[in-house]
Amino acid sequence: SSALGAGAAAGPLALVIGDVSLYHDLNGLLAAKMHGLQATIVLLNNNGGGIFSFLPQARHEGPFETLFGTPTGLSFSDAVGMYGGRHATPRTWDEFRRQVAESFEAGGLHVVEVRTSRAENVQMHRFLWERVSQEIAKFLEHKGMV
Structure with a gap:
């Protein structure tokens, strides 16, 4: 809703949001319909609260999914259509x-x-964090800062 409000004042809007966040504010899309807003929303749907997968409690899979992962299994296509929007689900980066x-x-x-996949996302981020940490350590060692 906040982003749509900003879009109403500033013109075309691009928003990147997760599925749980969009679900909690789905009726905010009514503003886009009522005010004829130009808005492109990129919905990252990992079927749950992906940010919580980075926390230590993610190791406790059973209770974690219920309390933090919060998978909904929702399809957003009909909801977007209800507000007069168009929905697309690309299968490739070109699409x-x-x-x-x-x-x-x-x-x-x-x-x-x-x-997306929450598990693959965490795995990819951890790999990238490790690589970045290694490169920073090399740089600091090269500069005599370690």
């Missing part, structure tokens, strides 16, 4: 880029839903 570009050209409300 993603095309659908986002087309959303800006067409105007109105568009939701481009990218389905």
Whole structure:
């Protein structure tokens, strides 16, 4: 809702949001419909609260899923249509880029839903953090700062 309000004042809007966040504020899309806003929403749908997968409690899979993962299994297509928007689910990066570009050209409300995996996301981030840490350590060692 806050982003749509800013979009109403400042013009075309691009928003990246997770599935749980969009679910909790789904009725905010009514503003886009009522005010004819131009908004492109990139929905990162990992079927739950992905940010919590980085916390230590994620190791306790059973209670974690219920209390923190909060998978909903929701399909957002019908909800977006209810507010007069267009929904797309790209399967490749080329499709993603095309659908986002087309959303800006067409105007109105568009939701481009990218389905991801919470487990793969955590694994990828941890790999990248380790690589960045290694490169920083090399740099500091090279500069005599370690």
